[in-house]
Amino acid sequence: MDTSKRRDLPLLGLVIALFVVIASYYVARQPPEYTCADNNMCGTAVTSMPERFTLPENVKPVHYNLNLTPDLINHVFTGFEDIDILIQESTDTISLNTKEIEVQSAYVTLADSTQVKATKIDSSLKDQITVFTFDQTLKAQDDTVSLHIEFTGTLNDKMAGFYRSKFTNSKGEEEFMAVTQFESTDARRAFPCWDEPALKATFSVTLNVPANRVALSNMDPVSDKAIEGTDMREVVFDQTPIMSTYLLAFIVGEFEYIESTTRNNKRVRVYTPVGRKEEGRFALEVACETLPFFAEYFDAAYPLPKVDMVCVNDFAAGAMENWGLITYRSVLLLFNPKTTAASYKQRIAYVVGHELAHQWxxxxxxxxxxxxxxxxxxxxxxxxxxxxxxxxxxxxxxxxxxxxxxxxxxxxxxxxxxxxxxxxxxxxxxxxxxxxxxxxxxxxxxxxxxxxxxxxxxxxxxxxxxxxxxxxxxxxxxxxxxxxxxxxxxxxxxxxxxxxKQMGYPVLTVSAENQGETTQITVEQEQYLSTGRPDTAGEGLWQVPVNVLIDGVQAGSDQLLNGTIKGTFDSTIPSEAAWKLNAETAGFYRVKYDQALLPMLQKGISDKTFSVSDRTGIVNDMFALASAGYMSTTDALQVLSAYKDEDDTTVWAEIIENLGWLSSVWYAEDEQTLNRLRKFKQSMYGPLAAKLGWDIKEGEGHLTSLLRTSAIQAAGNAKVPEVVAEANTRFQKFVNGDSEAIHADLRGAVFSIVLGNGGDKEWEQLVQLTDKMETEEEKLPILKALGSGSSAALVVKTLDYSVSGEVRSQDVPFVIRSCGENPTGRDETWDYVKTNWAAFHDRFSAGNFLLGRIVTASAEGFASEKRADEVTSFFDANGTPAIERTIKQSIESIRARAAWLERDRDGLEKWLEANVSM
Structure with a gap:
């Protein structure tokens, strides 16, 4: 990446102190004090260090021979494993990780073939550890011995460990596949193991599967044969490289695939549901370009013989980088130009790149x-x-x-x-x-x-x-x-x-003073906090790369504000030049300019002297500074006026998002203020949507497609009459069978616009559409729009629908977010989640980030101290330690929004009266 083209300009007299002062070091929250579930196990089960809770170091795994038989009808599995272990310290116990699997027996085979049986097996679900106790001491030695374990488990429906995922087979019948998701600590749900990233080993996997099912693992099979007298096959996979347990994977299901070979001779396949393999072609092409690119960029060959990328219907994350067997949600792997939006095409390309990068x-x-x-x-x-x-x-x-x-x-x-x-x-x-x-x-x-x-x-x-x-x-x-x-x-x-090592980042306050031929620039840093200044401003200090961009060209090299609060330096800046700090917005910090410098900033925006990245960064900084009280919201809106001739996709996306954020905070204000704010957004978005139109033009680029989607969505949300009318017209044609009436890029926008201006009829039509859609990718835009109802009653109907069993667990947070983002149903969404918290907790606690998403989706939209107190009280009484940080973040976000509203309510009201005609 080369984010800026530079030429050297005079940059004189840079004076920055050399001391590094790093303050406000963040100390993470302390978890509840550890106690053993079985006090008899406390001395042997774990090594409880002050900083980490880990397994003992007396035994180390070297190689796993793992044999599993999943039962896809009864949703259980049986297994056994022979683990080559190195006994580093003499011991009569061996401890490893297990969770929700039952261990039947275990024994160690010594070098002389003697078997030493475990006389006691203690498993703690709370501690996720099983301890094997032997009646003789296992002596430390340089050679490995073998630990044999037999066990059973459940193919759960929690999208964690070894679990089941529902699909419709080639005959239209509902069936299940078995799939794994082990990161971060769920390999222990599939087999007893040392489930820590540093305890690497090699793996040889054998799967006993129905004869008509595809079996996949990290490596290719070395043997695939029928099991005599059964309708099963034994598939033996080649040994893996040394790796962590969380990267092991195996899948049993019904698939077809499309295949290609990279220019550096690596085989790549995309496994899809039967009948959909061509939808994997785009991801396949991206992977075949990306894999050799990384091998060259990293100067390190990809060490496995193949990469398989597999579509999984039920998947809590977006994708998982299992070595050689990468799993994906269907929407992040499959591309159909008739039904997949341009934004998802880009997302697929990125996610494929992200997961392949993990291979290194x-x-x-x-x-x-x-x-x-x-x-x-x-x-x-x-x-x-x-x-x-x-x-x-x-x-x-x-x-x-x-x-x-x-x-x-x-x-x-x-x-x-x-x-x-x-x-x-x-x-x-x-x-x-x-x-x-x-x-x-x-x-x-x-x-x-x-x-x-x-x-x-x-x-x-x-x-x-x-x-x-x-x-x-x-x-x-x-x-x-x-x-x-x-x-x-x-x-x-x-x-x-x-x-x-410290949380947060700085805001640099910038002022300038002309001194003859030079300009003296003063930069002062403090920690930026959304709760604002001055009372709650943080005390962190950073080494900050600082540069000056003059008329679009960076002047000299980056210099460091080297852990000091304040620095001054001189720069030769022509009197009419537009300049700013943080070229290409490459630095992870915000910049606040003195009031007198805002006209200069506006000049660089309006004449596009500043790049797209710089114009985008300025919008983001201005609204973030306004929201936290570092400047007024009206000043941010005034700077926004310089963007009247803006035509870039990314800049517009930033403008739309920030005005949406403003509207979301002011959602409960008086009708006159809301109408003026809506009118202001109509004046911004209406002309843009009209200019872009609804139909793709010949030769149109990818970025134009993205901009059209953003513009129509924003204009529809602002209730631009022409956009709402066209959305309704196209929607009715679409419902009546004209699949060409709404381009894939615009379906989500149209669905939310129609429901936001409709009623029960439109809600029912959308729900019926989900039944007609053949793929999850086609259903997702509808699910994300279902919370946009024009009444609280419609929002509640959507919430009921989200937990009715019609929506896959992986998609429920999307539906709840659409409800929580809708001002009309924000109160009802939070009340619904509170009332049904036990059910949500039970359904999503295996993957805590999904549970956390439900919290943020239902609570973060509020903007009052009263609501913040209410959310605090609820979770104080319904403690959920695994998402404690997420809850705190949601409450803090509510308080920050409340402070912004209280601080700038009167100023924004006056600005709207002066600048928006009704």
Missing amino acids: FGNLVTMEWWTHLWLNEGFATWVGWLAVDHIFPDWKVWEQFLLNEQKRGLTLDALQSSHPIEVEVKYASEIDEIFDAISYAKGASVIRMLAAYIGLDDFRTGMRAYLKKFTYSNASTNDLWAALSVSSGKDVKSLMTSWT
């Missing part, structure tokens, strides 16, 4: 512990976009990165209940909560910032050295910093520690 970052080199999760996810996110940009340069995804990633990271990290990129994880129950925008989006954003600062060539050199040194091993964040410090000659660890 995560699989080949694995984080040492979950504290370093961001090494997996932050890098895969950044490199995923790198691959998309390589294949589709006209999509300009680095401009969109600001919305897709950086904004998400900035939003979450503005909360006092956020967490550092590197957050110490002690207990398995804490892990799910850090699979969030900090690990993914902030992680990717600080990598982008670092790469821009040290240079892309030095960055790649260091990254290659890191991968080479830790191949097939585990690494920590400091290992990466060491490699990048060597390649760049800069103290990367000191710089990046301020971004990874």
Whole structure:
């Protein structure tokens, strides 16, 4: 990635202090004190270190021979395994992880073939550990011995571990497949194992499956034969490379596939439901371009002989990077140009890139512990976009990165209940909560910032050295910093520690004073918090890469505001020039300009001297600063006037999102204020929607398609009469069988516009459409629109529908979010979730991030202290430790919205009266 073309301009007298002061180090919340479920196990079951709750180190796995027989009718499985283990310390107990599986027996076979049977088997569901006790001491030795275990389990419906997923077979009958999802700690649901990322081993998997089913695992089969006297087959897979348990995978189901070979001779397949293999072609093409690109970029060959990408109907996450057997939700793998929107086409390309990046970052080199999760996810996110940009340069995804990633990271990290990129994880129950925008989006954003600062060539050199040194091993964040410090000659660890070890990020307040031929620029940093300044402003300090962009060209190299509060420097800036800090918005921070500098900023916006990334970043900064009280909302709206001739997709998406955010906070204000705000948005969106029209034009690019969708959705939400009328017309044609009436790009927008201006009839028509749609991908736009009803009663109907069994568990949070985002039904959505909390908890607690999404979907839309208190009280009485951080973040978001409304209510009302004619 090369995000800016630079030429050197005079940059004189840069004076920045050299001390690094990192304050406000964030300390993660402490979990409840650990107690053993069985006090007799406390001394042997685990090593409970002050910082981590892990298994003892006396025994280490080397190789698993795993044999499983799933029963797809009764939803159970049986299994046995022979694990080659290394006894590092003499012991009479062996402890490993199990969860919701029953162990029948275990014995150790010693080097002389003697079998030592476990005389006692203690399993603790609470601690997720089984302890085998033997009547003789197993002596430490250099050679491995074999641990044999027999066990049974359930193919659960929780989308975790070894679970079942419902599908319709080629005859139209409902059946089930068996599939795995082990990250982060659910391999223990499928077989007893040492379920920690640093305890790597090799695996040989055998699956006994129905003769008419496809069996898949990380490696190709080396044997596939009928089991005599049965309608079963025994499929034996080749041994895997050394890897962590969470990357193991196996699937049994009904599939067909499409296949190709990369230019570096790796086989790639996409497995789809029968009859849909051609819908996997786009993902196949992307993978075949991406795999050799990464091998060259990382200077490391992909070590497996194949990559299989598999469509799974029920899937809590978006995709999972199992080594050589990557699983996906159907909407993130299958593309049909007649029914798939352009936005999902782009998303498919990115997700394929993200998961293939993991084959190196995560699989080949694995984080040492979950504290370093961001090494997996932050890098895969950044490199995923790198691959998309390589294949589709006209999509300009680095401009969109600001919305897709950086904004998400900035939003979450503005909360006092956020967490550092590197957050110490002690207990398995804490892990799910850090699979969030900090690990993914902030992680990717600080990598982008670092790469821009040290240079892309030095960055790649260091990254290659890191991968080479830790191949097939585990690494920590400091290992990466060491490699990048060597390649760049800069103290990367000191710089990046301020971004990874403490939560939050700075806002730089900028002022300028002309001094003859030069301009003295003063920059002062403080921690940005969504709860605002000055009383709640944080005390963190960062090493901040600072640069000046003059008339669209960066002046000189980045300099560091080196952990100091304040810095001043001189720059030669022509008197009529438009300038700003943070070129290409590459830095993970916000910039607040002195009031006197706003006209200069507007000039660079209106004449498009500033790039798309810079114009996008300014909109985001202005509204974020206004929402937290660093500037007024009316000033932000005034800067917005400079965008009247804007024509870029990404900039418009940012404008639309921020005005939507404003409307969402002001949702309960008086009717006159809401009408004026709606009228203002109509004046912004109506002309744009009219200019773009409803139909795809010949030769139209990908970005224009994205902009049309955004414009029509925004105009319809603002109730632009012409847009609402056209949406209704096209919807009725579509309902009556004209599948061409609504382009795939516009279906979600039309469905929500129609229901937002309709009633029971339109609601019933949408529900009936879901029954007619043949694929989950066609149903999803409807599900996301169903909460848009024009009355609270319609919202409640949607909530009832979401839990009726007609909606897959993976999609329920989407439906609830659409209800919670609708001002008409916001109160009812929260009341519904409260009333049915026990049922939601039972259904989604196996994958805690889905449960967390239901909390944010139902509660975060409020904007009053009263509601914040109510949400707090409810969860105080209905404690859910696994999503404690998510709950705190939702409550803090409500309070931040309430403070914004209270602070700027009168000012916005007056501004609307003065600037919007009714």
